[in-house]
Amino acid sequence: MTRPAPAQPSPDSAHRNRDHPGSDHPGSVRAGRSPVRGARRAAALLALAAALVGAAGCSPSSSPVPTEDRAEATVSVTESGLDLDNGALPADARIDDGALPGVAKLDANLRKAVEAAAADAREDGVDFTVNSGWRSAAYQKGLLDDAVATYGSRTEAARWVASPESSPHVRGKAVDIGPVDASSWLSQHGADYGLCQIYGNEMWHYELRPDAAEQGCPAQYSDPTEDPRMRG
Numbered sequence: 001m002t003r004p005a006p007a008q009p010s011p012d013s014a015h016r017n018r019d020h021p022g023s024d025h026p027g028s029v030r031a032g033r034s035p036v037r038g039a040r041r042a043a044a045l046l047a048l049a050a051a052l053v054g055a056a057g058c059s060p061s062s063s064p065v066p067t068e069d070r071a072e073a074t075v076s077v078t079e080s081g082l083d084l085d086n087g088a089l090p091a092d093a094r095i096d097d098g099a100l101p102g103v104a105k106l107d108a109n110l111r112k113a114v115e116a117a118a119a120d121a122r123e124d125g126v127d128f129t130v131n132s133g134w135r136s137a138a139y140q141k142g143l144l145d146d147a148v149a150t151y152g153s154r155t156e157a158a159r160w161v162a163s164p165e166s167s168p169h170v171r172g173k174a175v176d177i178g179p180v181d182a183s184s185w186l187s188q189h190g191a192d193y194g195l196c197q198i199y200g201n202e203m204w205h206y207e208l209r210p211d212a213a214e215q216g217c218p219a220q221y222s223d224p225t226e227d228p229r230m231r232g
């Protein structure tokens with residue numbers, strides 16, 4: 001007879017989720033998810049957490065990070081009182097989820113292009129998540145206010161976040177796609193669908209440029225401050 005092994009305490013288990021404050025939040029605005037969708041969401045959150053850890057690297061937690069398009073910005077705005085009706089999205093939003101205003105209010109041609117790209121990417125084993133799509137002007141203002149607080153000035157914030165008047169997201173003309181393997185897939189294949197990265201500093205932000213399939217995507221602006229649309 002072998003003796004029963006002594007119980008092994010599992011030091012990790014009690015703390016596994018301690019560093020993901022707010023990770024439950026996006027789901028809270030959307031009750032009644034199926035177990036499959038829930039599992040999918042959990043996987044997306046794990047991927048997001050890994051991406052955030054990677055993005056943070058060894059830098060101090062107080063260092064500024066881009067707030068436009070990042071999931072934490074979405075959570076922050078959501079916590080400040082905005083919701084799905086303003087374009088906030090759960091962490092695993094899909095381009096074919098027409099029940100979400102942030103997806104449903106996208107320009108129809110942009111949405112069709114992203115749906116086609118997402119279907120083909122899936123065959124390559126790459127899943128698209130819509131991190132942000134259409135946003136209300138109020139949502140965009142919240143993002144801008146957050147960015148001004150983060151960067152300390154409106155000038156610096158403008159490198160990352162447009163005003164409600166100028167943001168293509170508010171007009172339903174832009175979509176932010178993650179995770180990194182999905183935006184990488186788009187950087188290789190997006191032009192075939194008319195989908196172009198517009199800003200060098202925002203590898204997740206895509207807009208429709210119908211001529212791109214024939215002519216390729218236009219040269220990128222290094223950041224939104226170079227975009228004449230942002231100066232209106």
Ligand SMILES: [Zn+2]
Pocket residue numbers: 068069132169174175176202204205206
């Ligand atoms: Zn964007």
